[in-house]
Amino acid sequence: MNSLFRRKIITPVAPSDQLARTLSWPHLLALGVGAIVGTGILTLIGVGADRAGPAVILSFVIAGAICSCAALCYAEMSTMIPASGSAYTYSYVVLGEIIAWVIGWSLMLEYSLVVSTVAVGWSGYAAPLLEGLGFPHSLTQGPPLGGIINAPAIFIIAVVAGLLSLGTKESATLNAVLVVIKMLALALFVVVALPHFDAANLHPFMPYGFAKSAEAGPDGVVAARGVMAAAAIIFFAFYGFDAISTAAEETKNPGRDLAIGIVGSMIACVIIYILIGVTAVGALHFTRFANSPDPLALILREVHQPVVATILAVSAVIALPTVLLGFLFGQSRIFFTMARDGLLPVGLTKVSKRGSPVRITMLTAVLVAAIAGFAPIDAIAALANAGTLAAFTAVCVCVLVMRRRAPDHQRTFRTPFASVIAPLGIAGCAYLFFSLPTRTELYFLGWNAFGLLIYFFYARPRMTGADG
Numbered sequence: 001m002n003s004l005f006r007r008k009i010i011t012p013v014a015p016s017d018q019l020a021r022t023l024s025w026p027h028l029l030a031l032g033v034g035a036i037v038g039t040g041i042l043t044l045i046g047v048g049a050d051r052a053g054p055a056v057i058l059s060f061v062i063a064g065a066i067c068s069c070a071a072l073c074y075a076e077m078s079t080m081i082p083a084s085g086s087a088y089t090y091s092y093v094v095l096g097e098i099i100a101w102v103i104g105w106s107l108m109l110e111y112s113l114v115v116s117t118v119a120v121g122w123s124g125y126a127a128p129l130l131e132g133l134g135f136p137h138s139l140t141q142g143p144p145l146g147g148i149i150n151a152p153a154i155f156i157i158a159v160v161a162g163l164l165s166l167g168t169k170e171s172a173t174l175n176a177v178l179v180v181i182k183m184l185a186l187a188l189f190v191v192v193a194l195p196h197f198d199a200a201n202l203h204p205f206m207p208y209g210f211a212k213s214a215e216a217g218p219d220g221v222v223a224a225r226g227v228m229a230a231a232a233i234i235f236f237a238f239y240g241f242d243a244i245s246t247a248a249e250e251t252k253n254p255g256r257d258l259a260i261g262i263v264g265s266m267i268a269c270v271i272i273y274i275l276i277g278v279t280a281v282g283a284l285h286f287t288r289f290a291n292s293p294d295p296l297a298l299i300l301r302e303v304h305q306p307v308v309a310t311i312l313a314v315s316a317v318i319a320l321p322t323v324l325l326g327f328l329f330g331q332s333r334i335f336f337t338m339a340r341d342g343l344l345p346v347g348l349t350k351v352s353k354r355g356s357p358v359r360i361t362m363l364t365a366v367l368v369a370a371i372a373g374f375a376p377i378d379a380i381a382a383l384a385n386a387g388t389l390a391a392f393t394a395v396c397v398c399v400l401v402m403r404r405r406a407p408d409h410q411r412t413f414r415t416p417f418a419s420v421i422a423p424l425g426i427a428g429c430a431y432l433f434f435s436l437p438t439r440t441e442l443y444f445l446g447w448n449a450f451g452l453l454i455y456f457f458y459a460r461p462r463m464t465g466a467d468g
Helices: 025-036 044-080 086-094 097-132 151-166 168-196 227-237 254-283 295-302 306-319 321-340 358-372 377-405 418-435 438-462
Strands: 213-216 222-225
Touching: 025 168, 025 254, 025 321, 044 086, 044 222, 044 227, 044 254, 044 295, 044 377, 044 418, 086 097, 086 321, 086 377, 097 151, 097 306, 097 321, 097 358, 097 377, 097 438, 151 321, 151 358, 168 254, 168 295, 168 306, 168 321, 222 227, 227 377, 227 418, 254 295, 295 306, 306 321, 321 358, 377 418, 377 438
Parallel strands: none
Antiparallel strands: 213 222
């Protein structure tokens, strides 16, 4: 039984398996903002409005506060354990092998579905432009939405995977440029839409109440609604900072740069999201853009700004791949670390001459492209959130355990008021999990039950790097 909780000891990596240290804090800050600001605000604000009405603004505040608690804990753990693997590695070092397996298995679910969700969101903005050029509508939607396959989603995943395979620094530099384009597009939305703010659009402010409940929406469809039901979905809009922690082995000065990237990107994005959310629900009544695949562009069209709407759509098509890049980067690094530990085939740890894990990147791309080609965005976003909530909870627990186990350990960054922040993060994540659709919760539990079978019959005999 004790061996189930054996803890990993971080050891030097063989030169042939080392990732190149090419990133500094501006790269990490851009990686974080690029990963966070994307499909969540450009697409899921419509899904959130459908579940909470104008109170989606409050949903953004709640989800942002919970994510901020987790981000502070990530900053402490990433500087204490500057190794690839994010929450999986922290759990293996602090909590033990079987907990690490559950978190790693949950991260596999999270990152696979996040990349797929973002690709589908990108397709939502690209499809109208492509269809205007004669591209068949049936090839821009998966079977659940009446199409054959979401070809644009598969295409953009392939492009980003190819870029990542060229080299980490090169892709990070391009990412920073695209992040600037995305920020300018969102600023343009605020400047144009805010003058159309009408307080009457905020009434009723909370049409479906606060806690999750089954309610009929404007379209008559009964679904889980309420402020917390919306927060549980648009929680997706805030995470992405955890992808920064996966870059620990590729950061020049991880003790300083990881904390700047994680905390800095989170602060910037909370401010951006609240500003965009207030502008959106104030400019147009939520029933007119709820569940739209391109809600911000729709709002601009409804306030008679079609040219600006087109500019926003084009900017989204150009800049949304920054989210894909951030998450596909993080997922490949987590898979890479799990392969090192024997959880996945060790042959996947081979790196290219540029120090990039090409094999694992390509495998990851194939997996997420298959999901993106056929699944609807709201279902995969909700299930991705379940995996993320498990990982965030584990990192908050790790901070509390290490404060007691190793209180004098050097910490380049210390979570302020950790005895309050970490428990708030744990409680908030638990509440959001139980605010997810019941079907999503059951799917997540089923995924992990299947994962435990894999652990006992395949992975456990091959896990390496623990203290025994």
